[in-house]
Amino acid sequence: MTETVEPKGRVLISEVGPRDGLQNAHGIMPTEAKQRWITALAEAGLQEIEVGSFVRPDRVPQLADTAEVVAHALTIPGLTVAVLAPNAKGAERAIAAGAHKITVPVSASRAHALANVGMTVEQSVEALRSVCALRDAAPEGKRPSVEGGLSTAFGCTLQGEVPEDDVVRLAAMMVEAGADEVGLSDTTGMANPAQVKRLVRRVRAAIGHRLSGVHLHDTRGLALANAFAAWEEGIGTFDGSLAGLGGCPFAPGASGNAVTEDLVSMFHDLGVETGIDLDRLIAARAILAEALPGEVLHGAAARWRAGRQAA
C-alpha cells in the first residue's frame, strides 16, 4: 500500500516535555508547576501534550504524580491529553485517569528494549497488544487511542546500528497488534535527514497512513534538519520539548528532545501553520527556569529573540 504524501500546510506539534523532558531532569518539578506549565503550553496553542507516564514511581519518581497532572490537563478544553504507558498495568491506570491517548514504547533495538522497559522486542509488542485490548474493552467515552512509539528507529547508542528491515517489520507488527498509529522515535538522536526520508518511505510503504509522526532528539544538532526531511516526506506530527529538555536515562549519551519552539519557528518560516503563538510559547520557558533551577534551557528561537531585544 505505497502512498505518496505531500508536505503538509499544517502540522501538529505535540509537546512531550512534561513526560520526556521531566523524566530526565535533575530535579523533580512540583505538581503545581507542572500544571501551570501545561496550562501555559495550551494557552500558547499547543493542541496535544504528553503530560506524564504511568510507570513504576520508584523507577521514574519525577512522574509519580501523573494521575494528578492528567486530571488537571483534562480540565483544559480541546487539549488532547496523552500519556506514556509501557504495559497493560500502566494502561489501566491511564484509562482510569481518563487519558485521551496512550503511547506504548516498543524499541527496535534489543539492547534498548531491555534497558528501557525490561522486555524483549517481542514482549513489548505483546504488551502493546494487551494495551489495545484494554482500549477496545473501555467504555466508549473513556476509550483512548493507542500509539506505538517505535523507539531507536534510527540507531541506538547501546546497540549501534538498527537494521531498517527490523524497523519496517516491527512497524507492521505494531499495527497488527492493534496500534491506531505508529510514530518513529530517534530516541538517542542518531538519525540523519537522508535516513529519515528513506525510512519514512519504507515504513509508509508497509503501514500507510498508520505512520503518524516523528519524535526527534537533538543529540548531534540534527533535530530540525531531520524534522524538515520528515515533513518533506509528508509527516504531519512532530514531538518537541520546550527548551529541549529531555534525553533518555537508559540510553547513555542521548541529549535533549527537539526544541518545541524551534520546531514552531521553523514551520512558521516554511509557511506551515501550527496554531501556536511563538511568543507565548517562548514566554512559557520562564516556568521551567523557575521550577527547574540549574537545568540548561536550549533553543535558538529564544536566544535569537533575546538577542534582538538586547540589540
Added chain:
Amino acid sequence: MTETVEPKGRVLISEVGPRDGLQNAHGIMPTEAKQRWITALAEAGLQEIEVGSFVRPDRVPQLADTAEVVAHALTIPGLTVAVLAPNAKGAERAIAAGAHKITVPVSASRAHALANVGMTVEQSVEALRSVCALRDAAPEGKRPSVEGGLSTAFGCTLQGEVPEDDVVRLAAMMVEAGADEVGLSDTTGMANPAQVKRLVRRVRAAIGHRLSGVHLHDTRGLALANAFAAWEEGIGTFDGSLAGLGGCPFAPGASGNAVTEDLVSMFHDLGVETGIDLDRLIAARAILAEALPGEVLHGAAARWRAGRQAA
C-alpha cells in the same frame, strides 16, 4: 541554462573562522595562535581556509595581521588560501600577499551593503568588477580566483525581506562583472530550508555552474537543515566556522556561522566524503578555548563526543 544537479558524494567544507569568526570575536587572537589554528585545521584535512580580510585595520582590528597569516598559510602544501576583500585596494594587497582566492562581498540588501562596506549594491558590483580586472592583470602564477559573496541572499535583519528577484538579478550581474563563482550567503541566519532549495534552483537557472557554495549562519538553529537542503539541490561547497564562531558586526542579532565540525559530522552521517578527520577537527577547538578566553564555543558534535567520553 537550467541545470539539474544531483546531491554530491563529496563536498568541500571551507573554513571561514579565521576571518568571519575572528572579526566578531570579543578579543583579538594573537597572530601566532591564528597560525597554529590554521595549521591544525589543515592537518585535520581542511582543503580551503579563508584566513583573513584585507579591509581597513581600524574597522576590523582583529584581522590587521592578515598579510602575515596569509604568508604562513601559503607554506601549507595543498591548502587553498582564501581572503576577503571588499574592493580593489584590498584585492591589490591580497594579490601582493599571494592569496589563491579572493571573496568580494556584494550584499543584496541595500541597508546591509551600506552598513557592511559603505557602498550601494551597484557600487559593490563595480568593486567586484575592478577586483576581476586586477585578477586578469596579475601574472599567471599570482592570479587568484574571485568569488562573489552574495550577502543577505535569504533576508536581512536590517532590511527585512530580500526579494528573490533581486538575488537572482544580482547573481547574474556578478557573473557578468567577472566573478569566477558566486556563493549565496545567509549573512544573518534568516534562511529556511524550503527557501534555500527554491533560491538555489532559481540562481542556478540564471548562472549555472557559477553557483558554487553556501555560507550559512545558525542564528535560528537552521544552519544544518539549510545545508542539507542545499546539498540535496547539488550544492557542493559549504562554509563553516570551527565552534560556530562568528556573526556580523554590522547586522544586529546575527549569531555564529554554521559549525564546521557539525557540518562534517552531518555529511559523514549522510555517507558524503569531506576528506576531514572529525576527531582532529574537534581537537583543534582547544586552540580557540586557549586563545579566545571567554568566547562561547558552539557545536553539537563536540558536545556529543564529550558526553560519550564522560559516560
